[in-house]
Amino acid sequence: MESGERLKQKVLQEKRLAHRLGWAQARLEAAERERIWAIASAHAQGLSMRKIAATTTLSSSRVHQLLHAEEAGQIPEWLNSLSPDECPVKMSAVDSNQPMLSVWQQSLADEVTLMHQCIEWLEQSPPT
Numbered sequence: 001m002e003s004g005e006r007l008k009q010k011v012l013q014e015k016r017l018a019h020r021l022g023w024a025q026a027r028l029e030a031a032e033r034e035r036i037w038a039i040a041s042a043h044a045q046g047l048s049m050r051k052i053a054a055t056t057t058l059s060s061s062r063v064h065q066l067l068h069a070e071e072a073g074q075i076p077e078w079l080n081s082l083s084p085d086e087c088p089v090k091m092s093a094v095d096s097n098q099p100m101l102s103v104w105q106q107s108l109a110d111e112v113t114l115m116h117q118c119i120e121w122l123e124q125s126p127p128t
Contacts, residue, residue: 040072
């Protein structure tokens with residue numbers, strides 16, 4: 001009996017580890033894509049490859065490779081179109097040192113908080 005329970009625990013542990021690795025891989029891919037988009041956006045706005053390389057601690061040739069990667073061409077248009085003038089941070093009437101977020105900024109902040117809570121829950125909860 002104990003060996004059966006032990007095997008069940010081992011399988012459950014392997015599933016948890018595989019699940020965790022899957023989440024880590026997904027986050028890594030998203031971060032890599034975001035970095036490429038940030039590099040492409042900075043270059044499109046006039047920052048030289050050398051300055052981008054220095055800022056990102058990448059070589060100029062690696063920055064060049066990333067700018068010509070498929071992901072660099074898939075940058076969402078809205079990501080480049082945002083500017084401080086389009087989404088100003090309003091100051092609270094109560095406390096002029098506290099910024100008041102616009103509706104979409106607050107919605108995005110709430111969504112990020114919820115996503116973090118979901119990730120924490122998934123990492124703590126055993127898969128069924």
